[in-house]
Amino acid sequence: MAGNQVSDLAILYSFRRCPYAMRARLAIQKSGLTCELREVVFRDKPEHMLEKSPKGTVPVMILQDGAVLEESRDIMEFVLAENDPDNWLKPAVANIEEMRTLVDRSDEEFKEALDRYKYPNRYDGTDAEEERTKASEFMFQLESRLEKQLFLFGADPSYADMAILPFVRQFAHVDKDWFWSQDWPKIIGWLEWFLAWPEFTSIMKKYPQWKEGDQETVFPNFTDPL
Numbered sequence: 001m002a003g004n005q006v007s008d009l010a011i012l013y014s015f016r017r018c019p020y021a022m023r024a025r026l027a028i029q030k031s032g033l034t035c036e037l038r039e040v041v042f043r044d045k046p047e048h049m050l051e052k053s054p055k056g057t058v059p060v061m062i063l064q065d066g067a068v069l070e071e072s073r074d075i076m077e078f079v080l081a082e083n084d085p086d087n088w089l090k091p092a093v094a095n096i097e098e099m100r101t102l103v104d105r106s107d108e109e110f111k112e113a114l115d116r117y118k119y120p121n122r123y124d125g126t127d128a129e130e131e132r133t134k135a136s137e138f139m140f141q142l143e144s145r146l147e148k149q150l151f152l153f154g155a156d157p158s159y160a161d162m163a164i165l166p167f168v169r170q171f172a173h174v175d176k177d178w179f180w181s182q183d184w185p186k187i188i189g190w191l192e193w194f195l196a197w198p199e200f201t202s203i204m205k206k207y208p209q210w211k212e213g214d215q216e217t218v219f220p221n222f223t224d225p226l
C-alpha cells in the first residue's frame with residue numbers, strides 16, 4: 001500500500017505534541033496510507049476543521065467521502081482495518097477487546113491523574129503528588145505485564161502499546177529525574193525503546209501551521225528516510 005496518493009485518506013488535522021494525534025499518526029504511518037497533514041495551532045483553529053468537528057480537538061480525519069473521524073482511536077482502528085502489516089490489531093496473545101479495555105484505563109483514570117499531576121493549578125484542590133501516585137498505580141500494572149513480555153500484548157508492539165506510550169512519555173516528561181528513578185525498569189526500557197524508535201521519531205517531524213491555500217503536506221512522506 002505504501003506510496004498511495006494523497007487522496008487515500010484526505011485530510012488529517014494534527015498537532016505535533018498532542019499524544020492523541022501522535023497515536024493517530026503512528027497508525028497512519030504503519031498502515032502505509034497517506035493523507036494531507038494540516039498542523040493546527042490551538043489558539044487559531046482552522047474554520048474548516050471546526051465546521052467538520054465542532055468539538056475542536058485534534059486529531060480529526062476527514063475522509064474522501066466526507067466522513068469525519070474525530071476520535072484518535074477511531075482513526076487508528078480505521079486505518080489499521082484497511083492495512084495492518086504488523087498485526088497491531090491482532091497480536092498473538094490478545095484480541096481487540098482486551099486491548100481496548102487496557103487503553104480505556106489509560107484514557108480514563110491514568111489520563112485524569114496525569115492531567116492533574118501536570119497542571120495542578122487548573123484543578124481546584126488538587127495535590128500533584130497524590131495525582132502522581134494515582135498515575136503510578138497504572139504504571140505498576142503495565143510494569144507487571146512487561147515483566148512477562150517485551151510489549152503489552154506479547155513479543156511485538158500492538159495497537160495498545162501505540163495508544164498508551166505517547167501518554168507514558170508525557171508522564172515521564174513532567175519530572176524526568178523522578179520518573180527515571182522509579183522502580184519500574186521494564187516501563188523505562190519500553191519507553192526508551194519507543195523514544196528512539198525511527199517510526200516514532202519520524203512522526204515527530206515539525207511542520208509549520210497550516211493555512212488555507214498552502215501547498216499540501218503529504219504525511220507520511222515516504223521519501224524521507226525513517
Ligand SMILES: N[C@@H](CCC(=O)N[C@@H](CS)C(=O)NCC(=O)O)C(=O)O
Pocket residue numbers: 017018019020021042056057058059070071072073
Ligand atoms: N478523545 C479525543 C481527545 C483529543 C484531545 O483532547 N486533544 C487535545 C490536544 S492533546 C485537543 O485537541 N485540545 C484542544 C484544545 O486544547 O483547544 C481523541 O481521542 O481524539
